[in-house]
Amino acid sequence: MNEIKCDCGHVNPYGTQLCQNCGKPLEEKGKNASMVDMRYEGAARRSQTYNKSMVDKIWNFFSSVKVGIWIIVLTLVASSIGTIFPQEMYIPNTVDPAEHYKDEYGIAGQIYYTLGFHNLYGSWWYMALIASLGISLIIASIDRVVPLYKALKNQRVPRNEAFLKRQRLFGHTTVRDADNTLDKAKAVLKGKRYNIREENGSLLAEKGRFSRWGPYVNHLGLVIFLTGAMLRFFPGMYVDDIVWVREGETEVIPGTDGQYFIENERFIVELYDENDETFQEALERAGGPTVKNFQTDAVLYKRADTSVVGTTPELEEVKEEDIRVNHPLRFDNFALYQLDYKLNELNTMTFSLDNRETGESIDTIEIDLFDPKDEYDLGDGYKVVIDSYFPNFEFNDDGEPSTTSSIPDNPAFIFQMFSPEHPDGEYSFVGIQRNEDVFKENDYQMSFRDVNTKNVTALTVRKDLTLPFIIVGASIFMIGLIQGSYWSHRRIWIKQKDKDVWIAGHANKHWESLRKDFQSLSDETGLVMPEDKLKQKNDKESEGKG
Amino acid sequence: METLSGNLLLITFFMYLLATIFFTVSVTGKKWRNKQGDMSGNRWGTFGFITTIIGFVSAVGYFVTRWMAAGHAPVSNMFEYTTFLGIALSFAFIILYGIYKTNVLGMFTMPIVMLIIAYASVFPSEVEPLIPALQSNWLKIHVTTTAIGQGILSIGFAAGLIYLVRTLDFTARGKKVFWLEFIMYSLVSVVSFVLIRYIFAIANYEASFQYVDENGNDAEMTYNLPPILGPNEGELLTDGAMQPLLSMPAWLRSDDANTVLWSLLAGIVLYALLRLILRKPIGGAIQPLLKGIHPETVDEVSYRAIAIGFPVFTLGGLIFAMIWAQIAWTRFWGWDPKEVWALVTFLFYAAYLHLRLSKGWHGERSAWLCVIGFAIIMFNLIFVNLVIAGLHSYA
Numbered sequence: 001m002n003e004i005k006c007d008c009g010h011v012n013p014y015g016t017q018l019c020q021n022c023g024k025p026l027e028e029k030g031k032n033a034s035m036v037d038m039r040y041e042g043a044a045r046r047s048q049t050y051n052k053s054m055v056d057k058i059w060n061f062f063s064s065v066k067v068g069i070w071i072i073v074l075t076l077v078a079s080s081i082g083t084i085f086p087q088e089m090y091i092p093n094t095v096d097p098a099e100h101y102k103d104e105y106g107i108a109g110q111i112y113y114t115l116g117f118h119n120l121y122g123s124w125w126y127m128a129l130i131a132s133l134g135i136s137l138i139i140a141s142i143d144r145v146v147p148l149y150k151a152l153k154n155q156r157v158p159r160n161e162a163f164l165k166r167q168r169l170f171g172h173t174t175v176r177d178a179d180n181t182l183d184k185a186k187a188v189l190k191g192k193r194y195n196i197r198e199e200n201g202s203l204l205a206e207k208g209r210f211s212r213w214g215p216y217v218n219h220l221g222l223v224i225f226l227t228g229a230m231l232r233f234f235p236g237m238y239v240d241d242i243v244w245v246r247e248g249e250t251e252v253i254p255g256t257d258g259q260y261f262i263e264n265e266r267f268i269v270e271l272y273d274e275n276d277e278t279f280q281e282a283l284e285r286a287g288g289p290t291v292k293n294f295q296t297d298a299v300l301y302k303r304a305d306t307s308v309v310g311t312t313p314e315l316e317e318v319k320e321e322d323i324r325v326n327h328p329l330r331f332d333n334f335a336l337y338q339l340d341y342k343l344n345e346l347n348t349m350t351f352s353l354d355n356r357e358t359g360e361s362i363d364t365i366e367i368d369l370f371d372p373k374d375e376y377d378l379g380d381g382y383k384v385v386i387d388s389y390f391p392n393f394e395f396n397d398d399g400e401p402s403t404t405s406s407i408p409d410n411p412a413f414i415f416q417m418f419s420p421e422h423p424d425g426e427y428s429f430v431g432i433q434r435n436e437d438v439f440k441e442n443d444y445q446m447s448f449r450d451v452n453t454k455n456v457t458a459l460t461v462r463k464d465l466t467l468p469f470i471i472v473g474a475s476i477f478m479i480g481l482i483q484g485s486y487w488s489h490r491r492i493w494i495k496q497k498d499k500d501v502w503i504a505g506h507a508n509k510h511w512e513s514l515r516k517d518f519q520s521l522s523d524e525t526g527l528v529m530p531e532d533k534l535k536q537k538n539d540k541e542s543e544g545k546g
Numbered sequence: 547m548e549t550l551s552g553n554l555l556l557i558t559f560f561m562y563l564l565a566t567i568f569f570t571v572s573v574t575g576k577k578w579r580n581k582q583g584d585m586s587g588n589r590w591g592t593f594g595f596i597t598t599i600i601g602f603v604s605a606v607g608y609f610v611t612r613w614m615a616a617g618h619a620p621v622s623n624m625f626e627y628t629t630f631l632g633i634a635l636s637f638a639f640i641i642l643y644g645i646y647k648t649n650v651l652g653m654f655t656m657p658i659v660m661l662i663i664a665y666a667s668v669f670p671s672e673v674e675p676l677i678p679a680l681q682s683n684w685l686k687i688h689v690t691t692t693a694i695g696q697g698i699l700s701i702g703f704a705a706g707l708i709y710l711v712r713t714l715d716f717t718a719r720g721k722k723v724f725w726l727e728f729i730m731y732s733l734v735s736v737v738s739f740v741l742i743r744y745i746f747a748i749a750n751y752e753a754s755f756q757y758v759d760e761n762g763n764d765a766e767m768t769y770n771l772p773p774i775l776g777p778n779e780g781e782l783l784t785d786g787a788m789q790p791l792l793s794m795p796a797w798l799r800s801d802d803a804n805t806v807l808w809s810l811l812a813g814i815v816l817y818a819l820l821r822l823i824l825r826k827p828i829g830g831a832i833q834p835l836l837k838g839i840h841p842e843t844v845d846e847v848s849y850r851a852i853a854i855g856f857p858v859f860t861l862g863g864l865i866f867a868m869i870w871a872q873i874a875w876t877r878f879w880g881w882d883p884k885e886v887w888a889l890v891t892f893l894f895y896a897a898y899l900h901l902r903l904s905k906g907w908h909g910e911r912s913a914w915l916c917v918i919g920f921a922i923i924m925f926n927l928i929f930v931n932l933v934i935a936g937l938h939s940y941a
């Protein structure tokens with residue numbers, strides 16, 4: 001590849017547009033233009049220089065901002081399509097999605113489902129979009145940051161007149177005492193906190209160069225963030241589980257390899273006081289009770305080192321804490337969140353064995369609905385055997401008694417009652433609101449006496465090892481964003497030859513601020529205010545139109 | 547305390563009204579000469595700015611007193627959030643006026659602020675208790691920062707609108723004029739929305755329905771406007787109220803859809819009336835007032851607003867939102883519609899910045915993009931909040 005030699009003698013790498021040393025335009029296009037293209041200081045960029053091999057082509061594709069914008073816009077459009085109907089994760093999980101979308105949203109819903117939009121954000125093509133966003137960010141940034149860094153680091157103070165004249169802000173003044181003017185200018189710009197370098201009657205005042213790195217810093221942050229988001233899919237990085245715990249009970253926490261246990265000491269739901277003055281109106285309008293707090297008083301245990309896996313674990317208390325919405329319990333990369341609850345779940349039931357004729361009670365039995373005993377011996381020849389137990393009773397399709405789950409929402413029993421009169425036992429069927437003897441001729445019956453209920457809490461178990469990536473990525477992103485947005489890179493060149501002084505300025509954005517700096521400079525030194533080529537150009541164009 | 551708070555908000559509203567008038571006079575009125583005899587514009591702009599500041603201070607008073615009354619930051623329902631957004635917009639205006647001193651920006655921004663505050667006032671405004679999910683400091687930080695970010699971004703819209711009104715050729719009837727007039731029509735619709743709500747509220751209009759909600763349960767719903775669109779399998783309970791012409795599916799909030807329809811219809815009437823009076827496109831009628839405005843300056847104001855607002859919005863709408871979601875909902879991101887639309891807003895402005903920076907989309911194109919950006923923000927506020935019910939649904 002040919003290197004380019006500038007008139008000033010400097011040898012520039014192939015692809016350079018503005019001489020690295022003096023800034024003179026090197027290409028015909030630049031020489032004829034009224035303004036130089038200052039983007040990336042006219043430095044040679046890989047993507048603008050090579051386009052031969054496959055690698056070059058891929059590199060050029062992803063480094064193009066046009067392509068980058070297309071990726072952003074496609075992601076935007078795809079994301080918004082996903083909100084037209086609820087995603088699959090938000091529909092009730094008891095229904096068949098295919099049916100649900102059709103029933104709820106008609107033909108549009110059916111199309112939505114068929115195209116896979118019901119699970120859009122997890123689809124391969126959405127992931128591919130995000131991945132290409134990441135690749136584009138990396139390649140576009142490397143392509144630009146390296147030459148930009150070199151160009152800004154090595155910038156020389158004296159610049160070619162051709163360079164100065166082709167800046168957007170450029171002015172020429174003939175002065176009486178050039179040295180004096182230059183000193184004054186220096187003082188003014190120092191006062192405005194410009195960094196100043198001088199060489200052979202030329203001056204470069206520069207400010208806010210670090211803001212040029214803003215975009216690259218924020219892109220880097222984004223890449224780290226996206227990497228973190230993708231790591232989610234590696235096994236072991238992410239735990240999402242639920243544990244239900246009854247009051248007074250201790251359960252092993254899923255996902256912790258049996259190392260941690262959680263006890264629910266108490267679960268409560270608190271409501272707002274309906275007579276509360278502040279909220280009275282709103283509470284009336286709501287028309288029902290408004291919940292103030294969901295809370296599990298929890299104790300966290302860890303398996304003692306000495307206990308052997310498989311045996312009943314020995315537990316050591318780690319801490320006691322209230323788990324509320326917005327106040328998860330945290331330990332060792334895990335967090336337990338208040339998710340759901342069930343109030344007054346049946347826990348034990350008490351029955352008495354009665355003699356029907358005399359009404360006499362023989363004795364009572366208390367049945368643990370989660371762990372009923374097979375038989376309850378009452379002595380003196382009395383005994384109750386649980387023949388069958390249906391925690392959540394219903395008649396199945398064949399008309400047989402059965403249970404739909406092991407949770408005692410609607411418990412029912414078939415008891416076998418033994419007594420001295422009936423050593424072979426009498427059968428009775430007992431459920432909520434029903435008490436039938438099977439053969440209609442029993443002497444004894446089981447009478448319902450009492451019930452004990454407990455509240456149950458449901459906690460989400462969450463571990464997310466991608467969080468450090470997310471946090472670091474988001475922080476770097478924000479730093480870069482602020483760095484690039486709230487500061488701008490401004491440069492002012494002053495070149496003096498005898499009584500002639502040329503001034504030129506460039507800002508990467510917010511030209512109004514640079515113009516204000518020039519205004520002060522002009523007010524203090526008498527140098528003419530540079531003209532804004534862009535404004536002139538626009539004015540001419542609009543005149544032409546009007 | 548609540549009464550005091552309400553009064554302070556009222557003062558804010560009238561101060562902003564005054565400011566609007568002052569800024570308009572400053573743009574359209576005669577130039578004054580100062581003592582040296584130089585043309586220095588007139589002083590009305592300064593008056594406008596001072597009134598704006600007084601209004602803003604009063605708004606801060608509203609915010610603080612309401613916070614004290616409720617015991618929590620007043621950003622937890624539609625009324626409070628929308629009001630806050632209006633205040634945030636005026637705050638953003640103060641910042642940008644500080645940098646660029648453009649009176650015309652006040653002439654366009656302050657009416658929009660008033661419109662937002664008026665829009666907020668149609669929602670129930672009593673102090674509400676917080677349900678557990680909303681009891682979080684991160685939520686408040688998230689909501690306030692987002693609103694401030696959206697406020698600053700909206701200044702980009704105001705400046706973009708000025709640019710378009712200033713530069714479009716209204717004698718040629720084309721797509722551009724059509725869309726600009728469409729923006730005007732949208733603003734007029736919001737005005738008519740507020741008007742209609744107040745008219746029917748004064749008349750104490752109500753129509754109640756028994757209907758079947760999205761979970762298949764029986765529920766009741768009360769309309770404050772005559773029901774053109776009825777709820778799913780709705781049965782009218784109020785005597786003498788109008789029978790709906792159309793019934794909406796269960797997943798749509800039919801009372802809100804009905805309100806939107808009413809506003810659009812009333813908007814058409816009001817807009818047609820304005821056209822009849824002005825005998826030109828509304829934009830074309832305003833254009834002569836903006837003769838003295840430099841389009842480049844307005845263009846830079848709009849870009850500057852977005853450059854300032856984008857980081858603030860990102861911080862509030864995405865980063866703080868993620869922190870809150872991680873604490874309250876167990877995961878920092880859940881693809882809830884509101885979240886997705888915050889992401890869409892973010893991506894849109896990212897695209898805007900890249901188009902402007904690398905593709906040289908300045909001036910008119912940039913202005914149109916600012917308009918679209920504002921439309922996305924408003925869509926998120928109004929439509930996603932009210933119609934697509936999600937985790938964030940306030941109402």
Ligand code: HEM
Nearest residue numbers: 062063064065068072133136137140215218484896899903
């Ligand atoms: C959502 C994703 C992205 C965000 C949030 C983002 C953010 C930004 C921001 C804030 C700037 C500074 C703009 C300004 O100062 O006005 C910027 C500049 C830039 N971005 Fe991105 N960007 C994203 C994606 C991309 C992609 C995919 C590309 C790939 C082509 C890209 C290429 C660039 C380039 C070349 C610059 C200019 C750098 C310079 O001036 O030196 N960006 N980006």
